[in-house]
Amino acid sequence: MIPPMDAADLRLSDFQKHISDRYEKADRERGTPGTWLWFSEEVGELARALARGPRDNLEEEFADVLAWLCTLANINDVDLAAAVTRKYLSDRRPQGHK
């Protein structure tokens, strides 16, 4: 468990590991196709919150999509922090647009 802290200091790697520590065993048993269905449900809930609100719910839906993205990364052995660093923060990052 990550100790209480300022959210601004949260490391992406620590959040991904937290999701792994709490959920990865069940997530791996479900597998990628089944986990994709859960991820997709959260993406749909984010779409609904963006379209209709309310705002409190919007923040929670963003959190859920990120948590399920971490889950998909965990069960596919992808390090999200390394992936975004390589793509967006290295010398070969996109120059004009994403």
Next chain:
Amino acid sequence: MIPPMDAADLRLSDFQKHISDRYEKADRERGTPGTWLWFSEEVGELARALARGPRDNLEEEFADVLAWLCTLANINDVDLAAAVTRKYLSDRRPQGHK
């Protein structure tokens, strides 16, 4: 720009701000509905990479989905690190499952 660093130390808030610094003006002009289309395209590319590979592409697709999630959060004034801290790392976090 975030200086060269160990990916494990990347703060979620710094990555979200990096995406804001580089892309937010254009992203806000496009608006949430149009940006959702771009996000959805990246989600689709991640699905394809999970289904078919190759692995190098898989990591890049995870990076792109996270970058576009940051974009959607930026143009909707949502702090992702605060949102996940509140939902997953506070006393009222889910107990059994996400």
